[in-house]
Amino acid sequence: MKKAEVINLVTEYKINPIGIDVLKPRLGWQLNSGEQNVMQTAYEIRVANSKKDLESGKNLIWSSQKVESDQSVNVVYGGPALTSMQRVYWQVRIWDNKNRSTSWSSPALWEMGILDRSLWTASYIAMDDITTEKKSHPSQYFRTEFKTKKAIKSAKVQVTSLGVYELYLNGEKVGNDLFTPGYTTYNKRLQYQTYDVTEMLQGNNAIGAIVGDGWYRGNIGWKGDYAFYGKQLALLVQLNINYTDGTNETIVSNGEWKASYGPILESDMYNGEKYDARLEMDGWAQSGFDDNKWTKVQILDHSKEILVAPQGPPVKAIDEIKPKKLITTPKGEIVLDLGQNIVGWARMRVTGNKGDRVILKFAEVLDKDGNFYTKNLRAAEATDMYTLKGDGEEIFEPHFTSHGFRYIQVIDYPGTLSLDDITGIVIHSDIAPTGSFTTSDPMINQLQSNIQWGQKDNFLDIPTDCPQRDERAGWTGDAQVFSMTAAYNFDVAAFYTKWLKDLALDQHENGSVTNVVPDILTGGEGVSAQGGATGWADAAVIIPWTVYQSYGDKRILEEQYESMKAWVDFIAVKSGKDYLWNDPKHWHWGDWLAYNADKPDYNGSVTEKDLIATAYAYYSTTLLAKIAAIIGKTEDVGKYKEQAVNIKKAFIQEYITPNGRLVSHTQTAYAMAISFDLIPEGLIEKSAAYFAADIEKFGHLTTGFLGTPLLCTTLSKIGRDDLAFMLLNRKEFPSWLYPITMGATTIWERWDTQKPDGTIIEGMNSFNHYSYGAIGEWLYTHVGGLRIDPENPGYKHIIFDPHPGGGLTSADAEFLSLYGKIKSAWEVKDGKFHYEVVIPANTTASVTLPEATPDSIHLNNSKLKSDLLKTLRQTDEGVQLELGSGTYQFSYPSEKLKL
Numbered sequence: 024m025k026k027a028e029v030i031n032l033v034t035e036y037k038i039n040p041i042g043i044d045v046l047k048p049r050l051g052w053q054l055n056s057g058e059q060n061v062m063q064t065a066y067e068i069r070v071a072n073s074k075k076d077l078e079s080g081k082n083l084i085w086s087s088q089k090v091e092s093d094q095s096v097n098v099v100y101g102g103p104a105l106t107s108m109q110r111v112y113w114q115v116r117i118w119d120n121k122n123r124s125t126s127w128s129s130p131a132l133w134e135m136g137i138l139d140r141s142l143w144t145a146s147y148i149a150m151d152d153i154t155t156e157k158k159s160h161p162s163q164y165f166r167t168e169f170k171t172k173k174a175i176k177s178a179k180v181q182v183t184s185l186g187v188y189e190l191y192l193n194g195e196k197v198g199n200d201l202f203t204p205g206y207t208t209y210n211k212r213l214q215y216q217t218y219d220v221t222e223m224l225q226g227n228n229a230i231g232a233i234v235g236d237g238w239y240r241g242n243i244g245w246k247g248d249y250a251f252y253g254k255q256l257a258l259l260v261q262l263n264i265n266y267t268d269g270t271n272e273t274i275v276s277n278g279e280w281k282a283s284y285g286p287i288l289e290s291d292m293y294n295g296e297k298y299d300a301r302l303e304m305d306g307w308a309q310s311g312f313d314d315n316k317w318t319k320v321q322i323l324d325h326s327k328e329i330l331v332a333p334q335g336p337p338v339k340a341i342d343e344i345k346p347k348k349l350i351t352t353p354k355g356e357i358v359l360d361l362g363q364n365i366v367g368w369a370r371m372r373v374t375g376n377k378g379d380r381v382i383l384k385f386a387e388v389l390d391k392d393g394n395f396y397t398k399n400l401r402a403a404e405a406t407d408m409y410t411l412k413g414d415g416e417e418i419f420e421p422h423f424t425s426h427g428f429r430y431i432q433v434i435d436y437p438g439t440l441s442l443d444d445i446t447g448i449v450i451h452s453d454i455a456p457t458g459s460f461t462t463s464d465p466m467i468n469q470l471q472s473n474i475q476w477g478q479k480d481n482f483l484d485i486p487t488d489c490p491q492r493d494e495r496a497g498w499t500g501d502a503q504v505f506s507m508t509a510a511y512n513f514d515v516a517a518f519y520t521k522w523l524k525d526l527a528l529d530q531h532e533n534g535s536v537t538n539v540v541p542d543i544l545t546g547g548e549g550v551s552a553q554g555g556a557t558g559w560a561d562a563a564v565i566i567p568w569t570v571y572q573s574y575g576d577k578r579i580l581e582e583q584y585e586s587m588k589a590w591v592d593f594i595a596v597k598s599g600k601d602y603l604w605n606d607p608k609h610w611h612w613g614d615w616l617a618y619n620a621d622k623p624d625y626n627g628s629v630t631e632k633d634l635i636a637t638a639y640a641y642y643s644t645t646l647l648a649k650i651a652a653i654i655g656k657t658e659d660v661g662k663y664k665e666q667a668v669n670i671k672k673a674f675i676q677e678y679i680t681p682n683g684r685l686v687s688h689t690q691t692a693y694a695m696a697i698s699f700d701l702i703p704e705g706l707i708e709k710s711a712a713y714f715a716a717d718i719e720k721f722g723h724l725t726t727g728f729l730g731t732p733l734l735c736t737t738l739s740k741i742g743r744d745d746l747a748f749m750l751l752n753r754k755e756f757p758s759w760l761y762p763i764t765m766g767a768t769t770i771w772e773r774w775d776t777q778k779p780d781g782t783i784i785e786g787m788n789s790f791n792h793y794s795y796g797a798i799g800e801w802l803y804t805h806v807g808g809l810r811i812d813p814e815n816p817g818y819k820h821i822i823f824d825p826h827p828g829g830g831l832t833s834a835d836a837e838f839l840s841l842y843g844k845i846k847s848a849w850e851v852k853d854g855k856f857h858y859e860v861v862i863p864a865n866t867t868a869s870v871t872l873p874e875a876t877p878d879s880i881h882l883n884n885s886k887l888k889s890d891l892l893k894t895l896r897q898t899d900e901g902v903q904l905e906l907g908s909g910t911y912q913f914s915y916p917s918e919k920l921k922l
């Protein structure tokens with residue numbers, strides 16, 4: 024048997040992060056053990072300034088000493104305060120429940136960023152280029168040179184910009200992050216990045232940077248906003264060099280730097296990039312370049328108080344896709360098909376004459392006649408243009424734009440275009456994949472693929488509603504409904520931590536939460552400018568809760584607490600004495616884009632907005648009361664519990680008949696009331712029957728953004744897996760599989776984004792909105808049976824409870840938790856139900872074996888042994904067992920299962 028070891032050390036969810044500004048970082052590790060029933064019983068962490076000190080155990084800056092605890096994630100650093108740019112090394116060893124200890128883990132490290140603001144000695148530098156009209160300006164190039172005369176021990180650069188930047192050192196790009204400094208609510212929080220550039224320095228050095236408009240000064244939102252955060256771009260760079268002789272030097276952006284325009288004539292998130300290779304300036308980011316014609320920069324007075332280290336993962340180019348087909352459309356357009364709707368751009372290889380100009384256009388679909396279709400991009404031009412310099416093979420990739428697309432139209436390509444000349448570059452926030460879900464049904468596997476692509480495509484530093492049209496905004500409702508599914512598919516802890524900070528900062532004084540974050544709408548016109556929409560603004564409470572549930576992260580609850588509380592208090596004020604949030608003047612999106620058939624006898628999918636608002640008021644207030652208890656805000660617990668009780672009473676009185684019927688007799692209303700626990704005990708069966716009857720009557724779903732995520736989980740809750748599977752398996756509109764019959768590779772915004780005859784609804788209509796992908800949560804938790812225990816979250820205690828059905832013969836849900844890999848995989852074969860579960864070390868689990876009887880169960884081909892039998896409980900669903908870590912293969916006859 025392999026000896027247990029401690030592996031995968033993380034600090035603030037990251038591997039060896041540098042430049043962080045979390046003062047008391049949280050540490051985590053995994054226990055790798057091949058044995059069953061392994062739990063950590065104690066740990067010891069040590070931290071030192073150097074690897075040598077760490078490993079010798081001398082001059083430690085902190086030792087936790089041996090702590091009797093099974094905690095192995097989110098363990099707070101408890102040593103002395105760290106200083107700016109301090110790098111520390113750490114390691115950990117643990118003891119387990121079999122009285123053994125591991126050896127010390129391999130060392131990991133973290134490094135602080137700039138904590139003391141007075142250390143920011145660099146100045147923001149800018150060109151004399153102030154936007155006065157709504158027109159893209161060329162990207163700006165900055166440079167300086169410097170010499171290093173001594174041997175270098177280490178060098179770090181801190182950099183940010185107003186706009187988006189690329190940094191170069193001696194001609195090489197620094198790091199491979201995209202769209203840095205990232206998208207935050209720029210007037211309140213501006214991220215800077217730290218890069219280790221020790222290896223990039225030489226004697227004569229040059230620093231160069233390109234700054235483009237990005238979200239800061241480019242087009243943003245669908246109302247034609249331009250230069251929303253500022254009219255002038257700027258750059259801030261600070262390079263700290265430590266020499267081996269113990270001295271330091273800091274190179275900073277200042278009035279000595281030079282600036283120029285270059286080949287990027289226009290670069291805009293929505294419209295694309297125009298690049299003229301004839302204007303390239305060879306060697307501009309290397310020393311010795313003649314910058315005589317470059318202008319002097321200005322110093323821009325801009326706050327350094329708002330500078331923060333990034334908490335989320337950076338955006339990166341993650342994947343490449345080769346086009347599958349080259350098509351000439353009926354209109355004669357030359358179009359390449361990637362076979363997958365992605366976000367990013369096309370890398371082009373081209374040879375031609377100086378001045379030849381190639382245009383690349385991007386689209387999600389072809390129209391019903393097979394022509395290139397861009398109407399649904401609305402005002403986003405999504406067009407890249409490349410002018411050749413004409414010296415052999417040239418490669419073009421844009422810098423500061425991205426497109427949402429599957430098809431690329433190539434116009435005026437010199438010579439003959441082949442599939443090899445274009446590559447689709449997939450970009451997204453570098454969230455690590457954590458979940459996989461597969462079944463015996465290829466269409467459901469395609470649905471899962473579409474959900475995951477929808478997530479990748481819309482996790483571009485913020486959670487966007489869609490990645491292609493003139494919108495791409497951080498819509499809170501979309502993010503809220505999808506957050507749990509998102510947390511199964513990818514590691515989103517750090518991603519949401521970052522975004523929620525902006526949510527709180529943009530929150531209004533009265534507690535109202537904005538519709539989009541970063542908030543680019545407040546102060547504008549129309550209903551979208553009003554915040555505080557039910558189900559949308561509740562992201563303030565629900566997403567931190569999701570992060571807590573998925574990662575056991577209490578700090579996010581603490582840090583977001585004031586924001587949540589302000590939101591729930593806002594609702595209370597709005598609802599007033601009768602606890603009903605029914606103010607007709609207050610705008611809600613309601614069950615946005617619910618199915619609305621044109622059947623004459625169809626009595627509607629429209630759920631009254633005040634019912635939804637009051638239901639969500641109850642849900643968020645209930646969560647807040649729980650959260651207050653978890654983080655020790657005892658004084659608030661009673662208050663919010665009582666408030667919740669009052670909302671529930673009001674809800675029952677106003678919206679539920681004594682017979683359990685809801686006044687909005689819709690699937691959404693029932694799903695919401697049942698799953699939020701708003702139905703009185705005695706009426707649950709009746710309400711459930713109404714709910715089921717409505718689904719049976721129509722034979723399909725009728726729900727929108729808020730109802731859909733709750734639909735199948737609620738059906739499972741009332742024991743109607745059969746209906747949930749019916750909805751899942753349905754292939755006609757409206758359903759999840761209908762888009763797949765139409766060739767969808769991502770989740771659509773509407774149930775009928777494209778009609779069966781190929782017609783595409785005009786106007787607001789995206790082929791890449793993740794909201795309806797929220798069905799993913801039910802796929803993992805019920806079909807796969809891999810679930811969080813809300814009482815012991817973060818997968819410290821796992822609930823395995825598969826719901827086989829719907830004609831599936833197998834399902835396999837896997838999840839990479841903070842403790843390690845979890846697996847829940849079942850298969851029906853040869854008249855038997857085979858079920859494999861994998862439980863990582865330092866966790867425990869409850870397993871339900873559906874429709875099993877104690878004596879029929881085999882574990883690893885033998886009858887259950889007494890230690891397990893002791894934990895066995897016969898339930899209505901089957902047999903329940905309590906398990907420790909390890910891999911278990913169960914099997915038993917399957918004839919009782921309702922497949």
Ligand code: BGC
Pocket residue numbers: 488489494498500501612615787792
């Ligand atoms: C967006 C959404 C959003 C909605 C508000 C749309 O324009 O694309 O997904 O939630 O507006 O209802």
